[in-house]
Amino acid sequence: MSSNVINVAIDGPAGAGKSTVSRAAAKELGFIYVDTGALYRAVGVNALRKGIDTKDKPAVAETLSGISVDLVFENGEQKVLLNGEDVSVEIRTPPASMAASDVSAVPEVRAFLFDLQRDIAKRNNCIMDGRDIGTVVLPDAKVKIFLTADPEERAMRRFKELQEKGSTVTYKEVLDDLLVRDYNDSHREIAPLKPAEDSVVINTTGITFEESVNKIIETVKEKM
Ligand code: DC
Numbered sequence: 001m002s003s004n005v006i007n008v009a010i011d012g013p014a015g016a017g018k019s020t021v022s023r024a025a026a027k028e029l030g031f032i033y034v035d036t037g038a039l040y041r042a043v044g045v046n047a048l049r050k051g052i053d054t055k056d057k058p059a060v061a062e063t064l065s066g067i068s069v070d071l072v073f074e075n076g077e078q079k080v081l082l083n084g085e086d087v088s089v090e091i092r093t094p095p096a097s098m099a100a101s102d103v104s105a106v107p108e109v110r111a112f113l114f115d116l117q118r119d120i121a122k123r124n125n126c127i128m129d130g131r132d133i134g135t136v137v138l139p140d141a142k143v144k145i146f147l148t149a150d151p152e153e154r155a156m157r158r159f160k161e162l163q164e165k166g167s168t169v170t171y172k173e174v175l176d177d178l179l180v181r182d183y184n185d186s187h188r189e190i191a192p193l194k195p196a197e198d199s200v201v202i203n204t205t206g207i208t209f210e211e212s213v214n215k216i217i218e219t220v221k222e223k224m
Contacts, residue, residue, distance in 0.1 A: 044099030
């Protein structure tokens, strides 16, 4: 990896605030923000559209032939393209979240998305968030952060976000969904969610959004 770009890897469980906190920190630092979960979500949406069982690993692997998934950045905002179509909104529904968690356990899917993530990081100062960025995708990242929070707090944040969007989902459903995804993401055989050995762990339970952003910026500045 070129030494004159700065890559910040931020990993952690669903709902830890990675995306909002990373986006704000990236803006402040003048870096691009790369949300790698969007890539898995796009593959998940593609599988849902094809009507296949997203737990059927060989069937999911087959959906990769002939598809294209891309990230484009417009005014610093990331958009995810599936076969050239902007699916940035469709990937945020609860079924897309569960499909993303399922397809992310398929080795072929991880291999398919690997180069795309590496290429973006090679060319840009970026904050890249995901589950395996510090451990697998960018093991040489200058800064590695593991951002986490208690499950109940993460579920409450997600629940409020969904409510604001007009969703009728209950808190209990959000919490149950999140616990299933936590379990899947940290117990899969390939690239399971876990802190890189050299990561700084930041727990955002009970701290404000601004405090979380500041902690990240401080950590990045210390390591630079
Ligand atoms: O961060 P997110 O909730 O948008 O991620 C959606 C799913 O994709 C999540 O269940 C785990 C998976 N994922 C992954 O396995 N590796 C990444 N680098 C990013 C996301």
